[in-house]
Amino acid sequence: MDKVNKKLTIKDVARLAGVSKGTVDRVVHNRGEVSEASRAKVLEVIEQMGYRPNIYASMLASRRRYLIACLIPSAQGGEFWELVHKGIERARANEGNYNVDIEIFHYEQFDESSFRDTCRRLLESAPAGVVMAPMYRDSTAYITTELTQREIPYVFIDSRIENMGYLAYFGMSMFQCGYQSAALLTDCERRGPVGTFGIERASRRNNTTSERSRGFMAYIDEHMPETKVYEELLRPSDPAYNKMVLDAFFKAHPEVNLLVMFNSRVHLVAEYLEAAGVTGKRLVGFDMLPRNIDSLRKGFCKYLITSITEMDVYHAVQALAEFLTLHKNPAAKDNFSSIDILTRYNADYYFKNNHI
């Protein structure tokens, strides 16, 4: 509190407690080899005088390095996870500033066993902290339990599982995103039934899409509960299959004009609309993938709801590094980023002039 505290050094504490600075150090770091009497005395002095170690001297003297493990899917070109990689790389540029090493543990996005294998490899590396997206609910529960047991802090990105012991979350409120998407989608004269899309293999497990879906439905229930909502599942890299599904859907439900894709691949739907020459649909999607932006420009996707993923991830890694090395708590547990709305008109100006 007082500025005098700033000047209080370990040597002062030692003098006041009648011991040497070595002993104080042992107490501060719970390193044992201290008699109960000395320990109590030192703690009393620390408490009373409000001693706090100088983090700079500490960092300088300590040759310990902290390993930050990032658990994320490997990214193909243009995919969402490539944006995440960029954020990590940006954080890596600061590695030198902290006594921190950043290592990425990749797994196959749609392969839960790969996820678990990677979890094990990650645990074996005995990291000091973990940054991860909570992909599969069960497997995530598994690894977070292990991490908690080992007292390894972990930070969520992309989405979060509430009521879990994560140190912090950096990203959007996926529920709010879904809610916002519904508001945008239905903000027009022609209401009517809604077609929603997801990705087949991910639909039940992926937290991001399910939270968006929850938020979407919440808005619908609150504002237009009688609305009919259809659900279809696509495949990330099977255009023929997707064409089949979408052909059938629009044949069966030609009256559906409002469309939303909860996954990051709204371009799959937009590109179908373009190829099939379907017009007059109102489509909303998420995330700033290059192909999504293209769809936006061409007018087949009306709105993209997103934040700057790269920045979210950067902040996540940064916060963990500062927590580990400087013992600095994140500003908040849930650090929600802005819910930005991109249209064909403003997309070009987004994420420009926004950086140093």
Place this chain on the structure above:
Amino acid sequence: MDKVNKKLTIKDVARLAGVSKGTVDRVVHNRGEVSEASRAKVLEVIEQMGYRPNIYASMLASRRRYLIACLIPSAQGGEFWELVHKGIERARANEGNYNVDIEIFHYEQFDESSFRDTCRRLLESAPAGVVMAPMYRDSTAYITTELTQREIPYVFIDSRIENMGYLAYFGMSMFQCGYQSAALLTDCERRGPVGTFGIERASRRNNTTSERSRGFMAYIDEHMPETKVYEELLRPSDPAYNKMVLDAFFKAHPEVNLLVMFNSRVHLVAEYLEAAGVTGKRLVGFDMLPRNIDSLRKGFCKYLITSITEMDVYHAVQALAEFLTLHKNPAAKDNFSSIDILTRYNADYYFKNNHI
């Protein structure tokens, strides 16, 4: 880049350049007393080897302290600026971690001459950095010019003046806020003319409200350009006057059902509606003041658009401290916080469980 860089010290550079570490230090800090030959050689080595000083050693050795000056209005109870104060206090708790002192320079919110006087006092204190809200456009231009001349970095909070040389901005996109407010206000069956409110003395100068107003009008122009928009000005602490204005307004325009207050004091309007027994109006406002929340609960204000001001300010001070002491650039120039929408239903859950 390479981890080897991490190990490169000033002594290594000295050896490679064939000089002593004192000389390298003089070059690094532009402290003169170095021959052009040595200087060139040292810079070459630094460049080639990618030497970057160890910030921890630097902080430890330097007994220099940085003064951060905060230029904000003094706050009465319950006002917006009290939230700003809380953010500064929160940052102050970290003072010891950086070699930083935080000082607050108060001025009278509605008195431009007081603003300029305080600017002068602030400049005399020769701060290392400034956190400020760009209140009066001209006076802000004056002080930022002075700061730029003295090479003192400044961070904007509350709102920003674009194309200015501020180091960073932490807060909402006021334009987006206004835009969002229009979308919420008109998201209902009964459209029609709109009544907008501001604060009398601030209207022309205050950047926050004018940006919100701009955003609001942008939405109206894009989506319902034929809409009639009225504008009235209230006084922050003159309820009799406000009652007179509002009485007259609703008498003259009984058909106006949609209302928005661009200042933080939407409760002025809400409390009038309550007192006058006017119902059936749809009112939208900004900022999480206690009295605004009250209005929300009672149903006289429908939506509050806000972010967690306290956190925005905390981040602003923190970023400046890290820039000064660690030479760490802010993550972005414009750090927009989330645009949160509060209703009588979710207000109680906002800003809870959201912190460590």
Place this chain on the structure above:
DNA sequence: GGGAATATCGTGCACGTGCACGACAAATTT
């Protein structure tokens, strides 16, 4: 050319902490 002024540079201590090492006494074993 001798002294003084100036330009340039090297040396060494201080910053506060982490930690290895060894000192010492008490407790235990042989």
Place this chain on the structure above:
DNA sequence: AAATTTGTCGTGCACGTGCACGATATTCCC
């Protein structure tokens, strides 16, 4: 009782940089 182990503790160097101080080389002036 001597030898060994165990439990406590102090000492001192290292971390990389900032900066004061003084040393040396160079230039200038008369």
